[in-house]
Amino acid sequence: SLSMVTCTAPVNIAVIKYWGKRDEDLILPMNSSLSLTLHQDQLKTTTTVACSRNFQQDRIWLNGKEEDISNPRLQSCLQESILWRLNDFDCNGTCTSMTSCSPNDDDDDVKIWFVLVYTLSQLFGVESEQLSAVARQGSGSACRSLYGGFVQWKLGEQLDGKDSLAEQVESESYWPELRVLTLVVSAEQKSVGSTSGMHTSVETSQLLKYRADVVVPSRMEEMIRVIRERDFPAFGELTMKDSNQFHAICLDTYPPIFYLNNMSHRIISLVHRYNQYYGETRVAYTFDAGPNAVIYTLQDHLSEFVQVVRHFFPPEVSGEEFFKGLPVCSAD
Numbered sequence: 001s002l003s004m005v006t007c008t009a010p011v012n013i014a015v016i017k018y019w020g021k022r023d024e025d026l027i028l029p030m031n032s033s034l035s036l037t038l039h040q041d042q043l044k045t046t047t048t049v050a051c052s053r054n055f056q057q058d059r060i061w062l063n064g065k066e067e068d069i070s071n072p073r074l075q076s077c078l079q080e081s082i083l084w085r086l087n088d089f090d091c092n093g094t095c096t097s098m099t100s101c102s103p104n105d106d107d108d109d110v111k112i113w114f115v116l117v118y119t120l121s122q123l124f125g126v127e128s129e130q131l132s133a134v135a136r137q138g139s140g141s142a143c144r145s146l147y148g149g150f151v152q153w154k155l156g157e158q159l160d161g162k163d164s165l166a167e168q169v170e171s172e173s174y175w176p177e178l179r180v181l182t183l184v185v186s187a188e189q190k191s192v193g194s195t196s197g198m199h200t201s202v203e204t205s206q207l208l209k210y211r212a213d214v215v216v217p218s219r220m221e222e223m224i225r226v227i228r229e230r231d232f233p234a235f236g237e238l239t240m241k242d243s244n245q246f247h248a249i250c251l252d253t254y255p256p257i258f259y260l261n262n263m264s265h266r267i268i269s270l271v272h273r274y275n276q277y278y279g280e281t282r283v284a285y286t287f288d289a290g291p292n293a294v295i296y297t298l299q300d301h302l303s304e305f306v307q308v309v310r311h312f313f314p315p316e317v318s319g320e321e322f323f324k325g326l327p328v329c330s331a332d
């Protein structure tokens with residue numbers, strides 16, 4: 001008896017970054033975070049999970065390559081799902097999964113973990129409340145992909161992490177004019193993975209503690225307010241400041257972590273010059289644990305900004321992959 005399910009899972013891009021764990025085993029964050037879930041064809045991950053009583057043991061393939069089943073993250077996902085298997089599915093606790101990932105997803109193991117958990121949940125018919133916690137155990141930020149639109153991952157207070165969950169702030173249709181553009185500066189693998197990077201930051205950066213205790217609590221409230229008001233200038237400014245603070249923490253980490261490169265810095269300068277020209281924030285950038293830029297803007301300013309970027313970053317400078325994010329998608 002072989003049962004199979006195929007699912008796709010979206011990417012999320014944080015505007016208030018998650019960086020630092022208070023519990024590395026349960027994957028509990030030191031601060032709350034907020035992201036937008038992007039349903040863009042090029043960016044989503046497709047997974048097929050098959051489950052059969054004929055297999056002797058669990059086997060997982062990610063991007064066509066078989067994963068080491070003793071990987072602790074994989075184990076915690078699978079162990080959770082074993083409960084579902086016993087409850088809902090008579091398959092002797094074995095599982096086979098194949099995940100295919102679109103190219104250039106350098107920094108999104110997130111999606112792979114999420115999609116694995118999500119697909120398993122579809123297979124075993126699990127409710128979504130449990131899912132947030134399980135997805136989180138694969139990769140912290142993955143739990144935000146459970147919902148569309150604007151999603152917050154609440155820090156939570158409990159030691160067991162039961163209240164550290166993702167929650168939708170507004171749906172994808174709330175701000176239809178919002179646009180997202182990805183500028184692929186480099187398709188190379190990031191130098192320091194987010195898990196080990198944030199571990200070193202927690203150990204060495206004092207700025208990280210200040211950010212978690214003092215900055216993020218009020219910034220989360222402010223961010224939710226400006227999203228509800230659809231106030232793009234305020235949304236953009238907060239988004240850029242938060243990205244910059246995250247990269248400042250990386251620099252404050254010892255030894256320092258460099259995720260941004262020259263191209264990233266040039267994009268940052270260009271966005272600020274563009275906004276200064278109009279005397280208002282029309283475009284915002286955010287960068288995760290790598291040099292690629294994610295740009296937020298409104299439909300009205302999109303084509304002009306794309307022209308400006310094309311002018312300053314012609315293909316011979318930026319490379320073929322640069323405009324991977326085109327055609328642009330809305331947040332939904």
Ligand code: DP6
Pocket residue numbers: 013014016017018019027033110138139140141142194195196288289
């Ligand atoms: C910079 O979720 O990849 O993208 O929980 O260790 O798997 P682990 O980390 P991960 O960290 C993502 C960090 C970030 C910011 C964010 O998405 O909030």
